[in-house]
Amino acid sequence: MSAVEVAQVSKVFNLGTADQVDALVDIDLTVEQGEFVSLIGPSGCGKSTLLRLIADLIEPTSGTVLMNAKPAHQARLDQDYGMAFQQSGLFEWRNVQKNIELPLELKGWDKPTRRARSLEMLELVKLGQFAKHMPWQLSGGMQQRVAIARSLAANPPLLLMDEPFGALDEMTREHMQTELLRIRKETGTTIIFVTHSIPEAVYLSDRVVVMSPRPGRITAVVDVVLGSDRTEDTREDEQFYDRITEVREALRGAEMGSAPLGIEDR
Amino acid sequence: MTVVLGAGVDESVISVLPARGAQRKRRRGLRVLMFPITFAIVAALWEGYKVVGPQNGGKILGWKLLPRAGSREMPHVWDMVSRLTRPENGPNSQTIGIVVAKAAFYSFRVALLAFVLGVVIGMVLAILMTRFKFFERALMPYLVISQTVPIVGIAPVLVFILAAWSRNLGDQKWIAASLLGAFLAFFPITIGGLRGLKSASPESIELMDSYAASWWMTLVKLRLPSAAPYLAPAMRVAGAAAVVGVVVSEISVKINQGIGELVALYGQQATNDPAKLFTAVFGAAILGLVMSALVASMEKLMLRSRPVTA
Ligand SMILES: Nc1ncnc2c1ncn2[C@@H]1O[C@H](COP(=O)(O)OP(=O)(O)O)[C@@H](O)[C@H]1O
Ligand SMILES: [Mg+2]
Numbered sequence: 001m002s003a004v005e006v007a008q009v010s011k012v013f014n015l016g017t018a019d020q021v022d023a024l025v026d027i028d029l030t031v032e033q034g035e036f037v038s039l040i041g042p043s044g045c046g047k048s049t050l051l052r053l054i055a056d057l058i059e060p061t062s063g064t065v066l067m068n069a070k071p072a073h074q075a076r077l078d079q080d081y082g083m084a085f086q087q088s089g090l091f092e093w094r095n096v097q098k099n100i101e102l103p104l105e106l107k108g109w110d111k112p113t114r115r116a117r118s119l120e121m122l123e124l125v126k127l128g129q130f131a132k133h134m135p136w137q138l139s140g141g142m143q144q145r146v147a148i149a150r151s152l153a154a155n156p157p158l159l160l161m162d163e164p165f166g167a168l169d170e171m172t173r174e175h176m177q178t179e180l181l182r183i184r185k186e187t188g189t190t191i192i193f194v195t196h197s198i199p200e201a202v203y204l205s206d207r208v209v210v211m212s213p214r215p216g217r218i219t220a221v222v223d224v225v226l227g228s229d230r231t232e233d234t235r236e237d238e239q240f241y242d243r244i245t246e247v248r249e250a251l252r253g254a255e256m257g258s259a260p261l262g263i264e265d266r
Numbered sequence: 267m268t269v270v271l272g273a274g275v276d277e278s279v280i281s282v283l284p285a286r287g288a289q290r291k292r293r294r295g296l297r298v299l300m301f302p303i304t305f306a307i308v309a310a311l312w313e314g315y316k317v318v319g320p321q322n323g324g325k326i327l328g329w330k331l332l333p334r335a336g337s338r339e340m341p342h343v344w345d346m347v348s349r350l351t352r353p354e355n356g357p358n359s360q361t362i363g364i365v366v367a368k369a370a371f372y373s374f375r376v377a378l379l380a381f382v383l384g385v386v387i388g389m390v391l392a393i394l395m396t397r398f399k400f401f402e403r404a405l406m407p408y409l410v411i412s413q414t415v416p417i418v419g420i421a422p423v424l425v426f427i428l429a430a431w432s433r434n435l436g437d438q439k440w441i442a443a444s445l446l447g448a449f450l451a452f453f454p455i456t457i458g459g460l461r462g463l464k465s466a467s468p469e470s471i472e473l474m475d476s477y478a479a480s481w482w483m484t485l486v487k488l489r490l491p492s493a494a495p496y497l498a499p500a501m502r503v504a505g506a507a508a509v510v511g512v513v514v515s516e517i518s519v520k521i522n523q524g525i526g527e528l529v530a531l532y533g534q535q536a537t538n539d540p541a542k543l544f545t546a547v548f549g550a551a552i553l554g555l556v557m558s559a560l561v562a563s564m565e566k567l568m569l570r571s572r573p574v575t576a
Contacts, residue, residue, distance in 0.1 A: 057472050076478050083476045089469045092573060093491045102487065106477045136573040 001069050003158055003190040004031040004054055009063030011049055011216075022215035023049045027063070029209065029218065031192060033157075036184060038193045038201035038208045040247065046216025047194040051160050054192065055083060067158065079107060081158040082151030086166045088143040090135040090150075097122065097131040100150045107154055121149040124183060141172040145179070152187060162194045174235070177203055181230055198251070202226075202243045203235065210250040220250035309343045316340055341541040346548070349541035362542065366528065366549035372440075373512055373525040374553050380444045380508040381557070384451025385501065391452065392459030392493075393485065402460070413453050417446045417511060421518035439521045447511035451504040458500025462493025495572070498565040505561040509554050525549045 011024040024046045031037050039047045052058050054065055056072040067075035075081065082103070090099045100118040109117070122128050125145040135143055144164055151159055165173045177200060184191060195201050201208045202224055210220040224243050226234060234240055319335030326332065333339060350363035359365075391409070395402035424442040466488050474484040516526030529546040536543040 052472070055476055057475055076476065079477060081476070083473065085469045085473075087467070087469055089467070089473050091470070091488070091491065093494070093571060095571075103477050105487070106474075106479050106483060134571060134573070 001033070002030045002066075003033045003035065003068060004029070004192065005064075005066040005069075006030070006050070006054065007064050007066075009050075009053060009060045009065060011046070011053060011058070012061045015061065024053070024060075025215040025217050027216075027218060031190060034188055034190055036191045036193065036204055036206045038195055038205040039211060040195055040198065040201045040208055040251070041211030041216075042213055042251075043196070044216075045211040045213035047196075047211060048162050049216065050211075051162050051192065051194055055081060055160055079103065079154055080156055081160055082154065082156045084144070084147045084151045084159070084161045084164045086163040088135070088140075088147040090143055090146055092135055094135075095131070096127065096133050096135065096138070096146050099135065099146055100153050102150060103154045117153060118149075121153050124152070124186065125149045125179070139172075140168050141176055144168065144176060148180070148183065152183070152189065155187075157190060159189045159191045161191065163196070164193075165200065166195070173200070174232075178230075178232060180204065185228075198244050198247050199235070199240075202240060202247060203230065208243075208247050210247065212251075219253065222247050222250055312340065312343055316342070338537070338540055341544060345541040346544040349539075350545050350548070362545050366525070366545050369523060369525040369528045369546075370549040370553045372523045373509075373516065373550075374556060376440050376444045376516075376524065377447055377508045377512040377553070377557060378560075380447025380512055381451055381505055381561075383444065383448035384504050384508055385455050387448060388452035388455025388500075388504070389459050391456045392463055395456075395460055396463040396489065397481065409453060409456060412449070417449065417514055418518045420449075421446055421515040425519050439519050440524070442519060443512045443515035443521060443524070446515045447508040450507035450511040454500045454503040454507065455497070458496045458503075459493055462496030462500075463489045465496060466492040494568045498569055501561050501565060502558065505557045506554065509557050513550060513553075525553055 006027050006029040009024060009027040010022075013019075013021040013023055027050060029037075029050075039050060041047055049058070053060050054067070054072060056065070056076040065072040067080055070078070070080070090096075091102070094102070097115075097118045100121050101114045104114045104117060119128070119131065122131055125148055127142060127145055127149070130138065130142065130146075135146065138146065147164070148159075151161075165176050168176060180191075181204065183189075191204075193201075193204060195204075205224050208222040208224060209218055210222065211217065212219045222243065226237070226239055226243065316335045316337075319340075320332055321334060321336050323330060323334045324332035337345075350366065351361055353359045354362045354365045391405070395405065421442055424445060425439050428438070428442055463485075470488055470492075471484065474488055479487070513524070513526035513529075515521070516524035517530045521527050522531070525546065529543070529550055532539075532543040532546045
């Protein structure tokens with residue numbers, strides 16, 4: 001049973017009006033249990049739209065989305081996934097711990113269980129000291145870690161991330177990538193990760209899904225065979241550079257010769 | 267004490283700024299002193315003008331702008347203060363300070379009720395308008411027009427309606443004053459509340475959706491807390507509006523327990539006893555001050571633990 005199965009999905013915004021947008025056309029994507037899959041492509045190619053379709057935040061114009069063989073809608077009601085966005089989206093009126101407890105409150109967990117769970121999650125993201133801090137007292141990287149802790153609090157089998165490190169500086173970003181891999185290993189969570197950084201996609205993923213715009217579609221899937229034990233040294237690895245080149249060329253192909261727009265090449 | 271964290275790979279470096287607490291304490295001390303200082307300055311200006319100002323008023327560029335500085339028009343500050351300690355009318359009547367304080371307290375209670383009613387009605391409308399788009403489109407023009415209605419004219423009508431509705435209510439003219447205070451107070455709350463409820467970011471709404479949170483849960487956990495920074499200034503305006511609505515209604519329908527009617531009454535006696543009028547004006551000013559202090563402390567409570575911007 002696949003973690004996520006997207007079959008023949010299309011999404012048209014503003015159907016039948018002057019500003020109709022074919023955001024996604026004929027998307028087929030299967031993500032296996034425990035897999036880490038990145039979606040990469042220039043701005044506007046429908047990465048966020050695809051993620052939100054999987055999350056059942058919007059409905060496909062045609063096609064189906066299944067999560068563990070369940071319709072996406074049911075999966076949302078059952079809170080079978082967690083989400084993290086580019087903006088950490090922490091509630092500024094709640095302290096770190098209360099932010100992490102938000103999904104648990106909505107699930108109706110009692111207070112002691114919530115407390116215990118949120119502290120456990122804070123240990124996972126190495127912010128044990130900061131339970132009572134307010135979000136605005138934390139750096140961008142720490143806020144993003146709290147957001148990840150929140151998305152994993154209810155222990156969902158799937159994590160959907162939309163450019164979660166996009167607003168961070170390069171150093172923090174690489175640090176967060178390594179942390180994410182560690183967390184993934186500790187929790188066994190399946191992850192779908194949107195990015196427009198090629199090295200980020202390659203470093204993190206088992207597979208990189210390359211997309212192109214107008215209309216949004218999948219043009220290539222690159223298998224990243226770097227093994228599961230990736231460290232900071234992996235970034236120096238020749239294999240790593242080869243995969244980066246492969247993804248870059250797939251992106252170029254998608255743009256039919258022209259240089260891809262909005263892709264970070266660092 | 268505020269803790270500021272530096273970004274960086276390790277992110278364990280914490281720099282503490284102990285100066286903040288002391289600074290804040292000093293600022294609070296200053297604010298407490300602010301009131302007597304301002305009062306002293308105003309009193310000094312008043313007395314200063316009495317010394318240099320023309321006894322029969324004066325013109326600037328042909329316009330009659332300068333007020334008369336005579337003691338009939340501008341009694342001495344000490345006369346006003348000492349008037350507070352003397353009896354209201356005859357030698358057997360109560361001290362005027364007590365009369366004014368009682369009237370101000372009476373109006374304060376009515377205005378407080380008006381404020382609370384205004385906040386509740388204003389929030390209910392804002393929530394309904396956030397929930398149902400058509401509600402906003404249908405109602406908003408009427409709400410805007412409602413604020414242009416002169417309440418001086420409405421007050422007697424409202425008393426008449428109350429009397430017609432129930433004989434017992436007819437005597438309770440303060441209900442009309444309170445309703446009219448609420449009538450002015452709800453509007454800023456609705457406008458501020460509406461903006462605030464809509465201020466939640468699309469991402470945070472999606473986050474709540476991803477938790478399959480109901481509309482009601484999203485309201486309680488996200489929209490209402492997001493609205494707090496917008497509601498705080500709206501409440502300040504609403505507090506002032508409630509006071510104005512109540513005081514004006516009191517004059518309009520002659521509620522003689524209230525400070526509004528006391529100002530009107532003493533105004534009629536001002537030719538013989540000018541200081542008396544100003545004692546009632548003091549009372550009205552203090553009523554306004556107490557209301558705004560109350561609202562300010564509510565505001566502080568609402569916005570505690572928010573980032574220290576502004
Ligand atoms: N709610 C919406 N209404 C109309 N058009 C939309 C909406 N959301 C996204 N789009 C359009 O769909 C396309 C894909 O957008 P998006 O998924 O955000 O791209 P990406 O995340 O890859 O940058 C864009 O052309 C965008 O303008
Ligand atoms: Mg996007």
